[in-house]
Amino acid sequence: MTDQARPTFHGFEQIPLHEYAERAYLDYSMYVVLDRALPFVGDGLKPVQRRIIYAMSELGLSSGNKPKKSARTVGDVIGKFHPHGDSACYEALVLMAQPFSYRYPLIEGQGNFGSPDDPKSFAAMRYTESKLTPIAEVLLGELGHGTVDWTPNFDGTLQEPTWLPARLPHLLLNGTTGIAVGMATDIPPHNLNEVVSACIRLLDDPDATVADLCEHIRGPDFPTTAEIITPSNELRKLYETGGGSVRARAAWVREHNNLVITALPYQVSPGKIMEQIAQQMRAKKLPWLEDLRDESDHQNPIRLVLVPRSNRVDHEQLMGHLFATTDLERSYRVNFNLIGLDGKPQVKNLKAFLREWLQFRTDTVTRRLRHRLDKVEHRLHLLEGLLVAFLNLDEVIRIIRSEDEPKPVLMARFGLSEEQADYILDTKLKQLARLEEMKIRGEQDELAKEREKLIGILGSTAKLKKLIKDELLADAKKFGDARRSPLVERGAAQAIDETELVANEPVTVVISEKGWVRSAKGHDIDPAGLSYREGDRLAFAVRGRSTQQVAFLDSSGRSYSTAAHTLPSARGNGEPLTGRFAPPNGLGFLAAAMGENDQRFLLASSFGYGFITRFENFVGRAKAGKALLNLDDQASVMSPLSVANPDTDMLVAITSAGQLLAFPVAELPELDRGKGNKLIQIPPSKLKSGEERVIHLAIVHQGGELVLSCGQRKLTLAGRDLQAYSGHRASRGNPLPRGFQRVDGVETL
Numbered sequence: 001m002t003d004q005a006r007p008t009f010h011g012f013e014q015i016p017l018h019e020y021a022e023r024a025y026l027d028y029s030m031y032v033v034l035d036r037a038l039p040f041v042g043d044g045l046k047p048v049q050r051r052i053i054y055a056m057s058e059l060g061l062s063s064g065n066k067p068k069k070s071a072r073t074v075g076d077v078i079g080k081f082h083p084h085g086d087s088a089c090y091e092a093l094v095l096m097a098q099p100f101s102y103r104y105p106l107i108e109g110q111g112n113f114g115s116p117d118d119p120k121s122f123a124a125m126r127y128t129e130s131k132l133t134p135i136a137e138v139l140l141g142e143l144g145h146g147t148v149d150w151t152p153n154f155d156g157t158l159q160e161p162t163w164l165p166a167r168l169p170h171l172l173l174n175g176t177t178g179i180a181v182g183m184a185t186d187i188p189p190h191n192l193n194e195v196v197s198a199c200i201r202l203l204d205d206p207d208a209t210v211a212d213l214c215e216h217i218r219g220p221d222f223p224t225t226a227e228i229i230t231p232s233n234e235l236r237k238l239y240e241t242g243g244g245s246v247r248a249r250a251a252w253v254r255e256h257n258n259l260v261i262t263a264l265p266y267q268v269s270p271g272k273i274m275e276q277i278a279q280q281m282r283a284k285k286l287p288w289l290e291d292l293r294d295e296s297d298h299q300n301p302i303r304l305v306l307v308p309r310s311n312r313v314d315h316e317q318l319m320g321h322l323f324a325t326t327d328l329e330r331s332y333r334v335n336f337n338l339i340g341l342d343g344k345p346q347v348k349n350l351k352a353f354l355r356e357w358l359q360f361r362t363d364t365v366t367r368r369l370r371h372r373l374d375k376v377e378h379r380l381h382l383l384e385g386l387l388v389a390f391l392n393l394d395e396v397i398r399i400i401r402s403e404d405e406p407k408p409v410l411m412a413r414f415g416l417s418e419e420q421a422d423y424i425l426d427t428k429l430k431q432l433a434r435l436e437e438m439k440i441r442g443e444q445d446e447l448a449k450e451r452e453k454l455i456g457i458l459g460s461t462a463k464l465k466k467l468i469k470d471e472l473l474a475d476a477k478k479f480g481d482a483r484r485s486p487l488v489e490r491g492a493a494q495a496i497d498e499t500e501l502v503a504n505e506p507v508t509v510v511i512s513e514k515g516w517v518r519s520a521k522g523h524d525i526d527p528a529g530l531s532y533r534e535g536d537r538l539a540f541a542v543r544g545r546s547t548q549q550v551a552f553l554d555s556s557g558r559s560y561s562t563a564a565h566t567l568p569s570a571r572g573n574g575e576p577l578t579g580r581f582a583p584p585n586g587l588g589f590l591a592a593a594m595g596e597n598d599q600r601f602l603l604a605s606s607f608g609y610g611f612i613t614r615f616e617n618f619v620g621r622a623k624a625g626k627a628l629l630n631l632d633d634q635a636s637v638m639s640p641l642s643v644a645n646p647d648t649d650m651l652v653a654i655t656s657a658g659q660l661l662a663f664p665v666a667e668l669p670e671l672d673r674g675k676g677n678k679l680i681q682i683p684p685s686k687l688k689s690g691e692e693r694v695i696h697l698a699i700v701h702q703g704g705e706l707v708l709s710c711g712q713r714k715l716t717l718a719g720r721d722l723q724a725y726s727g728h729r730a731s732r733g734n735p736l737p738r739g740f741q742r743v744d745g746v747e748t749l
Helices: 018-036 047-058 072-081 086-095 133-138 170-174 191-204 232-239 270-282 315-325 352-392 393-402 406-414 418-426 429-434 437-458 461-479 685-690
Strands: 107-110 129-132 151-152 159-161 176-179 184-187 243-249 249-255 259-264 289-294 304-307 329-335 337-338 346-348 505-510 515-523 538-545 548-554 560-565 591-597 600-606 608-614 642-645 650-653 657-665 694-700 706-710 713-717 744-747
Touching: 047 072, 047 107, 047 129, 047 159, 047 600, 072 086, 072 129, 107 608, 129 133, 129 337, 151 243, 170 191, 170 352, 191 352, 191 461, 232 243, 243 461, 270 289, 270 304, 270 315, 304 315, 352 393, 352 406, 352 418, 352 437, 352 461, 393 406, 406 418, 437 657, 505 591, 548 642, 600 694, 642 694, 694 744
Parallel strands: none
Antiparallel strands: 107 129, 151 159, 176 184, 184 329, 243 329, 249 259, 259 304, 289 304, 337 346, 505 515, 505 538, 548 560, 548 591, 600 608, 600 642, 650 657, 650 694, 706 713, 706 744
16 A cells, blocks of 8 residues: 555544644633633523522422531532532532622521631531522522523433523622633622612613613622722712722721721621731831720621720721721722623623613513413313313213223314323323312313413513513512612721821930840930840940931941831840841941931041931831942941031041041032042041041031040030131141040030
8 A cells, every 4th residue: 555545544633732722722711701700691690609509499408498418419519510629619609608798698508607707717518508598589489480491411411401590680689700711700799679670770761871770779789888988970980881999998986985897898807907907006007006806796796996095096097097008998899791691701881781681581581471371271271171071071981981092082072182182081080070160161261361461461562571570579579678888988098107106206226236226215315224135235326206217327338227116115125137127248237317308417437538418318118228328448437417507517527646627517518328528638548557537526516515535534625716626628627635636535515
């Protein structure tokens, strides 16, 4: 056989990999969209929900019967209709039974079905029991009346409904969420009475706009009593476009001086709220709050008590801060993406959704009426034959007794149809004897009237609409309730700035030689007198206010900053600065500064270079700090000095060689960062050899005094005495008197 004659097919299909992957992914995508994630406009259910409810009805778990183990229901669902994981199926069942998840629960659960604090804390399905709630009848009541199409289950052994004949737009009542491939749906729950009212409005006025329907459906209605604070115009826009967001806010009341949260937004856990508030309290971001308690119980499912520090705390401002920084206020995405009557997913606005559902309801009612009409006509047909048999009972009995095949004889003798003959032959003789002509004719009259009524409704659009309206109103009267989520238009919540939350009080920040930092209240403390860890002692301290930032300079001239109120108390040993910052190569911290953003400081090095800068340049968010002062090799950072008035203040620089120079601060440049200009002249050879350095800097205000300490002796320079050392920036200055060549300390008065 030649190569050309050989068959190319070997029992399998050969296609390119990219084509196979594309086909497989598209098939999977369509399955997820149509058979898993998105709901159907008619009954508002996903397939797993529909199968759970249908399986429970088949098990006889109606609201009037006793419940059965949830494991029994889940077993039937996954064994007969939904061949997927039992845990996922049970979770879908639990969700429909949680009153805090569903606005109108479809399943009544007995046992642990979770709590608002942890919706997934439900017990295993072998422990819980469940049955359908009365409102589930809205979905199932017309199932056996020819209202739905049936399809084989996954193995073809059973039939299951393609959809359920919902008497109410369940998709709006309970809402749903789902994530498909390339699309998602997020539909919030709504109030039954409002939805029915909007449906009737659209039946009466098909030209009604979305704005008209919003007069009835004012907004979502969540299972909780938290406020919906989205403005009405935004809600109307949401319903007009089919997408947007809704914002809900916790409800609270004031009891004495305490704040009591009585309702949380939908799907917000009390435990998470407690954790979020406690975290802020631990981080000292809520100094207005003294205590937090969860007093929730059976009578008060949500009761979170906030205890302010004093009665001077602005409650509205505090709650506004919590709304802005915790889940006490939450936004919900809304996307009316659903599968329409044409079997295609589409985002629909409110009018399009209700119009399509009313079309579904009209078709369902029409099918129900036609199904009933067929049954009535069939029964009338049988009664007509039965009446003939009753009027000719003796002849019928004779034919049955004497004929081998009585059926064709009866049909020929009395003009009966095959169904009528079978019905007569199936009727027991004793029942036939007891039949009375009046009863037969009475049933015929009743059925004839019903047939006439059914034909009248099916033939009149107005009568059909009236029937639908009457049924909607009857269901609303039976299952409707008042709105739970109040609609309250409120302004946006504002988080309080940290500095506003912190008490403005004087503090002293103390840093030890080993880099431990702490904050003491007040300016009158002796930093050196505090207790230190063994082998440690005071390095330097800086004074400021608790509302200010404190900046630390390392030996490379980099600046690191943090809020002063976040530092640990001086009652303990504090915490290492390396826990907050990450200086390069393990460099130590040599200086600190505190002040307001626009406050000016002198920043200089021991080589005699410096500049004026604002405190805001010290502040940075990076853990690795920010470059601020450029240093020469072997130069070190001097402690920053506060400058009150650059135009009148004098800068005093003292070197280790006993040279002192005083010059106006105004001669220095103001920079954001850098090396700065020369302050005092030091011979380069002495700088290189390390013989001379700047050891002290001081700012002397106009009319002030400078006190130099050298051992036990002190020298005060003021007025003309200080003028003797004045000069221009970068000059050498004058030598100090004998005995003060080595200054130990400097103080300004």
